[in-house]
Amino acid sequence: MKTENSSYIPENWRFYIVYGIAITLFLLVGGRLFFLTVVDKDFLQNQGDIRAERTETIPATRGMILDRRGEPLAVSTPTWTVIANPKKLWTQEFGEGKTAETEIKRLADVMGVGSSWLQERFETNRSKSFMYLRRQLPPHEADAIMNAAVVGVTRRKEYKRFYPAGEVASHVVGFTNVDDSGQEGIELAYDQALQGTAGERSFVKDLRGNVIRTIGEDVPEQSGENIELSIDLRLQYLAYRELKAAVTEHRATSASAVILDVQTGEILAMVNQPSFNPNDRSTLEYDQLRNRAVIDLFEPGSTVKPLTLSAALSSGQYTTESKIDTSPGYIRFGRQTIRDLGNYGKIDLETLLVKSSNVATSRIALSLPQDAVWNMYYKLGIGSLVGIGFPGEVTGVLPVHTRWRPAETATLAYGYGLSLSTLQLAQAYMVLANGGYKVPVSIFKQDGRPQGEQVIPRQVAKDVIKMMEAVVERGSGKAAKIPGYRVAGKTGTVHKVGSNGYEYDKYISLFAGVAPATNPRLAMVVMVNDAKGREYYGGEVSAPVFSRVMEGAMTILNISPDLPDGLREVRLDKKTSQRVVLGG
Structure with a gap:
């Protein structure tokens, strides 16, 4: 008995040990599961969310750019961008007859692209989870691609910039790139304000990419600020049309024009040639991007003679009746000779402007x-x-x-030896037209007349404007006349500077003026570069552009015509409802 029992007991002992260990492990695992699923269930939930949670950016709408009357110059339209997950496509298990290659070919057919090209893109990005397929598509095109239900292909919302005025306002407004970041013009200068702030949305997706539930609260997007410019789109169209016609007619290389509100300093129009269409930049050339009105420099020539006369009258050494002897029609400074077209003899300041005398100015x-x-x-x-x-x-x-030579002083006085932009010259004429009161120039709409400073005595400015009227009435600026309005201005025809000095067959054609002359409201400068036709003088090329644009501007802005000489104002008699003309 002892021998049999001694061989049996150890076997029972090992059985119970193994059985006990199994029960213990089961209780431990079961207890742990109970703890995680009942007591500490948030742990597993959080771990699952970490592996399936996604955060999506909600794009913010870029702010609009508007003209002074609220007309849109730049707006954002919603579009769809189609993206792919190449890694998911290549690792997907397909049913019979389907492979990653056949799916790519089917996608290429829907997109209208070559299957070999698309296949190569998927191969190149095989290990990546993100790849752009098409950006900024209209909804119907994005829908067609999504309806193909290709594995790993999804879409997300983006915005595309649209410019209603096209090439007419392109140099002022500028444009954005495909990522909606400003690249030129106002879009670049005020990119941060226009962009706004993107929002966020967190959610959990299943293995198929379907949204199961959202996590937390969405962070809403904040749209960008709208920017209201001083530009009047009506005047912008008018100036652009006339400038383009002049460039075509005279076969010019380039041109620019600026219109300023005399009292507020607002830029009402700023146009350039050549231009570009910001909605279609497929054939865009770098040279077309230049906002020549603020970037390109030129010597202003005779257009600064009114400014020189402002200095003369302000000094007290000269009056409007002062006479200057121009005989014998030229001045010599060593080897340099300054000439007039003839010997004008003794002339007054008004005749100086009418004849555009370099000798008298010097x-x-x-x-x-x-x-x-x-x-x-x-x-x-x-x-x-x-x-x-x-x-x-x-x-x-x-x-x-530090020491001015006589020749340098003389040439500076009639517009050589310095350079400026179209906008700078327009600013100078704006000050003259505003009675010598200089206000800041602005590209933004102003609520009222801004603060400035008196830089020229008021009477001096009025006298110079009066003398400039004679240039339009009986001088080289006759083509700038506007029916029913008095115009004050000055022409300029400047030799261009080449690699070997001044080129005598290439010119800058200029006209700078203000209207109406008796109570100036607008100042405008027209610059045409390298007119290759038979006409190249500022009075022939640029003055007619001024006349046509300003005539339209007077009508558009409802600016009353000038009163004839000797009349001061027109009033409405309340008793008779008749207009009464009062003498000066």
């Missing part, structure tokens, strides 16, 4: 304190930034000499 400048002309130019904004915040804006060149 004699005046030489009689003034050495820095008098320079100081006047600087007060009027030449040689410094206008300050509209536009990308690429230039200061121009206003030379400073």
